[in-house]
Amino acid sequence: xxxxxxxxxxxxxxxxxxxxxxxxxxxxxxxxxxxxxxxxxxxxxxxxxxxxxxxxxxxxxxxxxxxxxxxxxxxxxxxxxxxxxxxxxxxxxxxxxxxxxxxxxxxxxxxxxxxxxxxxxxxxxxxxxxxxxxxxxxxxxxxxxxxxxxxxxxxxxxxxxxxxxxxxxxxxxxxxxxxxxxxxxxxxxxxxxxxxxxxxxxxxxxxxxxxxxxxxxxxxxxxxxxxxxxxxxx
Amino acid sequence: xxxxxxxxxxxxxxxxxxxxxxxxxxxxxxxxxxxxxxxxxxxxxxxxxxxxxxxxxxxxxxxxxxxxxxxxxxxxxxxxxxxxxxxxxxxxxxxxxxxxxxxxxxxxxxxxxxxxxxxxxxxxxxxxxxxxxxxxxxxxxxxxxxxxxxxxxxxxxxxxxxxxxxxxxxxxxxxxxxxxxxxxxxxxxxxxxxxxxxxxxxxxxxxxxxxxxxxxxxxxxxxxxxxxxxxxxxxxxxxxxxxxxxxxxxxxxxxxxx
Numbered sequence: 001x002x003x004x005x006x007x008x009x010x011x012x013x014x015x016x017x018x019x020x021x022x023x024x025x026x027x028x029x030x031x032x033x034x035x036x037x038x039x040x041x042x043x044x045x046x047x048x049x050x051x052x053x054x055x056x057x058x059x060x061x062x063x064x065x066x067x068x069x070x071x072x073x074x075x076x077x078x079x080x081x082x083x084x085x086x087x088x089x090x091x092x093x094x095x096x097x098x099x100x101x102x103x104x105x106x107x108x109x110x111x112x113x114x115x116x117x118x119x120x121x122x123x124x125x126x127x128x129x130x131x132x133x134x135x136x137x138x139x140x141x142x143x144x145x146x147x148x149x150x151x152x153x154x155x156x157x158x159x160x161x162x163x164x165x166x167x168x169x170x171x172x173x174x175x176x177x178x179x180x181x182x183x184x185x186x187x188x189x190x191x192x193x194x195x196x197x198x199x200x201x202x203x204x205x206x207x208x209x210x211x212x213x214x215x216x217x218x219x220x221x222x223x224x225x226x227x228x229x230x231x232x233x234x
Numbered sequence: 235x236x237x238x239x240x241x242x243x244x245x246x247x248x249x250x251x252x253x254x255x256x257x258x259x260x261x262x263x264x265x266x267x268x269x270x271x272x273x274x275x276x277x278x279x280x281x282x283x284x285x286x287x288x289x290x291x292x293x294x295x296x297x298x299x300x301x302x303x304x305x306x307x308x309x310x311x312x313x314x315x316x317x318x319x320x321x322x323x324x325x326x327x328x329x330x331x332x333x334x335x336x337x338x339x340x341x342x343x344x345x346x347x348x349x350x351x352x353x354x355x356x357x358x359x360x361x362x363x364x365x366x367x368x369x370x371x372x373x374x375x376x377x378x379x380x381x382x383x384x385x386x387x388x389x390x391x392x393x394x395x396x397x398x399x400x401x402x403x404x405x406x407x408x409x410x411x412x413x414x415x416x417x418x419x420x421x422x423x424x425x426x427x428x429x430x431x432x433x434x435x436x437x438x439x440x441x442x443x444x445x446x447x448x449x450x451x452x453x454x455x456x457x458x459x460x461x462x463x464x465x466x467x468x469x470x471x472x473x474x475x476x477x478x479x480x481x482x483x484x485x486x487x488x489x490x491x492x
Contacts, residue, residue: 009481013478013481013482016474016477017478019474020439020471021439023467023470024443024446024471027443027467027468027471028419028443030459030463030464031445031459032416040417040421041414041417041420042424043421055413056414057295057409057410058291058294058445058448058451059294059295060448060451061287061291061450061452061453061454062287062288064287065277065283065287065288069276072277072278101451102280102454104280104283108279204279205278205279
């Protein structure tokens with residue numbers, strides 16, 4: 001009787017082990033299908049020890065946030081401007097290698113590379129990497145279009161695409177500043193003031209709000225605006 | 235039977251909360267999640283993501299540390315203070331004690347996770363995010379499932395390891411290896427070497443596949459891992475793994491002499 005009981009237990013256990021292995025495989029295949037090949041560690045991963053550590057202890061998304069902070073500090077450090085922020089692309093890669101889902105890093109990084117540093121090819125590389133992995137993140141196509149038009153010198157087209165990009169909640173704040181600066185080159189002071197007033201009211205970024213206020217005050221003090229009272233009320 | 239199991243679970247749960255180190259750990263965890271508010275200030279324009287990522291990481295790592303400490307405390311009391319001998323003379327079967335112990339430990343971990351998640355949700359709301367985001371809640375739930383699998387593995391390891399530090403070291407090793415198995419499988423496929431593949435396959439099937447539960451890294455992903463199909467598979471995997479490890483642990487425990 002005891003032997004039968006043991007045999008049944010062993011058979012049940014074996015069946016469960018087989019089921020568990022099958023389920024493990026099925027779930028793993030789903031993970032493989034949802035990630036790009038470079039998401040997984042490769043024979044070259046040893047070059048990025050932080051990434052291996054992030055993968056081992058399951059803090060990949062947080063690691064990308066720290067890489068992002070490091071990227072911001074690098075870009076904010078004026079001493080790197082002499083070398084035209086030559087490591088910027090590598091730093092964007094560090095962020096997106098750690099977390100390929102960090103879509104803001106693609107849009108923000110490519111916007112800096114294209115619109116501030118005029119390094120269009122690098123910006124397009126960043127956008128394409130983002131699109132390869134996030135094809136459903138269609139906003140990246142707007143940025144790609146805007147960068148290509150800017151590269152060709154077609155201001156009208158890229159301003160149109162940037163205006164479209166501005167409608168998304170998660171656009172980088174630098175797009176707001178960039179558009180304002182472009183408007184100032186060809187729009188009337190009234191139109192520019194109205195734009196900056198809108199940005200001042202709606203932007204989520206403290207620096208951009210400060211910038212919008214400065215531009216607005218400058219336009220008002222230059223006395224080129226027909227109805228400054230109305231703008232101030234806004 | 236259930237009454238005896240629940241009595242052991244209740245005892246282990248109370249015992250864990252009587253422990254000062256665990257209480258200090260909870261306070262640390264709450265502070266760590268609160269710290270996400272400060273550190274997110276540095277992540278210009280990605281503050282909400284930083285709060286969620288840092289908060290979820292803290293929940294995960296502190297849940298794991300709670301498990302490690304609970305196990306260490308239990309093992310120390312059983313082996314060094316010989317409390318196990320007192321329990322074994324009572325009318326309780328060994329597998330009932332093992333299941334009760336498991337439930338007590340995961341109840342402690344669950345309590346910690348709920349507390350930490352509540353703090354994180356308050357911070358997310360304060361930051362203007364959506365604290366009731368289904369992905370966030372699912373990520374926390376699957377973190378708990380991941381730690382539950384580790385808890386059953388820890389019990390099995392406590393049967394093999396003879397000392398408390400040994401068990402803790404094995405557990406940390408399993409935690410890291412569990413996150414790496416999926417990557418090792420990918421690497422082995424790239425090498426094309428059959429021996430490497432065979433060795434990696436053994437590790438892949440024996441060690442709990444922790445990366446399956448790592449939904450916290452995919453909260454902002456559009457990839458289809460938050461689907462009922464995937465979540466169902468992972469839940470089934472965790473249930474099967476826990477049943478298998480607890481069964482093996484109970485068999486080993488039955489044969490153990492005190």
